[in-house]
Amino acid sequence: MTGDKTVHAGSGGRYLPQTDGMVPAISSSTMLDESHRRCVSYGLSETARPDFSPIGRSDISLLVEQNRVLHTHALPVMETLYEQIVNTHNMVVLTDANGMIVDALGDDDFLEKANRVALQPGVNWSEEGKGTNAIGTAIVEKKPTLVHASQHYLVSNHFLTCSAAPIFSHQGKLIGVLDVTGDQRSFHQHTMALVRMSAQMIENQLFSAAFDDGITLHFHSRPEFIGTLMEGIASFTPSGRFLSANRIGLVQLGLPLPALQAHTFSSLFGMPVSALFDHYRTASPSLLTMCLHNGVRVHARAELRRSSMVFQNVSHAQPEAAQARPPEQPRNAAARRLSSLHYLNTGDTQMQRLIDKVGKVLGRDISILITGETGTGKDLLAQAIHNDSPRAGGPFVAVNCASIPETLIESELFGYEDGAFTGARKKGSVGKILQANGGTLFLDEIGDMPVSLQARLLRVLQERVVLPLGSSKSIPVNVAVICATNRNLRDMIARSAFREDLYYRLNGLVVKLPPLRERTDLEIVVNRLLLAESEGQPHKVSAEVMRMFKQHNWPGNFRQLSNLLRTAVVMLGEGEAEIGIEHLPDDFLEDLNAVAHQETAENIERVVNRASTLEDVEATVISRSLKAHGGNVSATARALGVSRNTIYRKMPQSPV
Structure with a gap:
């Protein structure tokens, strides 16, 4: 639709001029017209003032809890989307399947306007209550919806422009809506595309989290689309039975979800699942090329998820210990998805440069060494690197080299066979390195690894094989390695406490996390x-x-x-x-006061050296202490060890 007028799809089909001279790529007039007719049937009046009061705080807590999985996976995507539209008089909104707002992020200058119509958690934006709007109409139509200015049924919402996309579960069930709402004068034609892409990203993350035990296949007819939002994703049981596929996967497979339930990996891709396992036994497996049941050739990358999957299919020569060990409990997939490089980028220039560097080496088989003080978040950065890498669907195995006794670290890392040593578990144990096969191994506090084991680790990194204790057969392994330390490894090398050859194998990229x-x-x-x-x-x-x-x-x-x-x-x-x-907590206040006392003492010493009288010293010290404590007289008195009356009596008359 083009021109300087746009259809107001109300009951009268009226034409109203655009306020900004630009006509948005709106939802079809038929769809909006049907929505307005539904509003009439609901008994809504265009000039009515709807109920915008949110539900109670306890009910909001329950709402968030009921939608915890959706909210957990949507929040990082919402933040990414918001950063793309920040300062454009817009906000990002997430609702449940009924149109109830679960969370919202917005510009301060727009939030005041948004509060007029209660675009906040706990308010329902279904069609029945708020008339034609992008959220409510998208829920009814189950398709992306744009409602601009006077296309809203209620006059009170005419100042808004809204772009919403429904979010579906892996079962094809509507579970929520992602929406960008803003001042109608700030409309941009690309907003709808951003919302649709973001909703699809949430769906793909939900899909991955739903199938944490089995085979997940990423496929497309063009290899450059693997790992993008354009890829199809399908999941199968370890035996190859079809479980589900994302929406793009359904399109590529050319069959509806119910029909696919009768299929297997072999019938859909013309390859036995055993051949898939054989392919991933190699140290650096390439993309697969397969033929779909409809004759279309596709490229694919598979993720063999959870330790039990990886262990069973690393090698025919794998020891019984690796096959017999019960699988680890799956990690909390929701918590794992919260951590991403973009999520960790919060505006600090040092972190921006660090994340830019890391982003350039993702998926390039370059080891990363993270340095920094204790508590700076080295483990979070490692998890984020894994989550943003092509190995995101594989295991992330963290090993704290400082917390494992030196006598046990070798067996923990490399595993062992039955009877390898006194006290060994019957049927053996799979080591951490094999547990990370197909994914990422994070070696925290690498500086605490015994020198005697550093040579064995170097061999694993160079030859990509693991030799469990008590075994004579090496097992191929395919892992990315991230290490972290708060020690100076160069100094340790000079003291022969760390192998120089291992250091240069680990420091493909060295990044230092800044202290808080x-x-x-x-x-x-x-x-x-x-x-x-x-x-x-x-x-x-x-x-x-x-x-x-x-x-x-x-x-x-x-x-x-x-x-x-x-x-x-x-x-x-x-x-x-x-x-x-x-x-x-008291200890924090005590630490802060101790620092204030120290700074005050240093200030007094400097002032005494410059002041001509005792009164000058007192006035200057009080003035500086007041400024340091934000003008808080009580805090200043505590820091100086005097009464509040003394501060009031001696404080300078001019403003601090």
């Missing part, structure tokens, strides 16, 4: 940690507490900050949403 005190994104970090700790509740820290956070040195870095916020959230009373000083 050097980062410029503290407020964003605090808000994200609060969101994670408070399970979606609108908690925040007071301005005074944020000033204190910025003054602290955070010797424990993110680990310390996360623990502090977790405690503070628990200390909040019923109905409280803001963390104040009274909610902070």
Whole structure:
């Protein structure tokens, strides 16, 4: 549709001029016209003021809990989408299958307008209650929907432009809606495409999480589309029985989901599942080329998920120990998906440069060494690298080399056969390296690995084989390696405490995580940690507490900050949403006061050297202490060890 007018698909089919001279690529007039007719049947009046009151706080908590899986996988995608539209007078909204808002992210300048129509968690935006709108209409039509300005049924919503896409489960069931809503003057023709792509990304992540035990195949007729949103995804049991496929996979397979339930991997792709296992026994398996049942040739990459799958099919020569060990409990897939490189990029320039470097080596078989102080999040970065890599569907196995006794670390890493040593488990044990086959091995505190084992690890990395204790047969293994340490490995090499050849094998890319005190994104970090700790509740820290956070040195870095916020959230009373000083643990306040005392003593010494009278010294010290404590007289008095009256009496008359 083009021109300077657009159809207002109401009951009268009226034509209204566009306010900005641009006609959006809207949903079909027929679809919107049918929606308006439904609104009439609901008994809605175009000029009515609907009920915008949200449900209670406890009900919102229940809503988030009921949609926990959807919300967990959608949140990182919502944040990514929001960063693409930030400062455009828009907001990103996630609803459940009934149109109830579960979460929302938005520009501050638009939120005030959005509050007029309650675009916030706990408000229902179904057609029955809010008339024609992108969320409610997308739910009814089960297809992406754009509703712009006067196309909304209710006059009160005419200032909005909304683009929504439904989100479906792996069973084809509607489970939610992703929406971008903004001021109708800020309409952009690309918004709908961004929303549809983001909804598809959420669906693919939900699909991957739903099938954590079996074979997941990524396929497309063009190899460059593998690993993109254009790929088809299908899951099968270890024996090859078809389980499900994503929406693009269904299109490529050319059959509806019910018809596919009778198929197997072999009948769909013309290859026995055993041939798939044979292909992935090689150290660096390439893309597969297969022929679909309809004759179309496709390229594919398979993920053999969970330890039991990987162990059974690494090699025919694999020892009984590897086959007999019961599978590990699956990791929390939802928590795993929360961690991504984009999620960790919160505005700090140092982190931006680090993430840019890491992004360039993903999937290129380059080892990564992460350095930094304790508590800076080396484990989170390692998990994010894995999640964003082509190995994301494979296992992520973390080993803390400092926490395993030296006498056990060899068997833990390399595994062992029955009777390999006194006290060995019957039927043996599969080591951590084999558990990571097809995925990523994260060696934390690599500087604490005994020198005697470093040579064996080097052999694994160079030859891609593992020799379990007590075995004479080497097992091929295909792993990506990420290491982390808070030690100076070069100094250790100089002291012969770390092998130089292993160091140069591990440091393909070395990145250093900055300590929290050097980062410029503290407020964003605090808000994200609060969101994670408070399970979606609108908690925040007071301005005074944020000033204190910025003054602290955070010797424990993110680990310390996360623990502090977790405690503070628990200390909040019923109905409280803001963390104040009274909610902070005593040890934190004591540390802060100790730093303030030290700074005050140093200031006094500097001032005494310059001041001409005692009164000058007192006035200057009080002035500086007040400034350091944000004008808080009580905090200043505590830091100086005097009464509040003394501060009031001696404080400078001019503004601090």
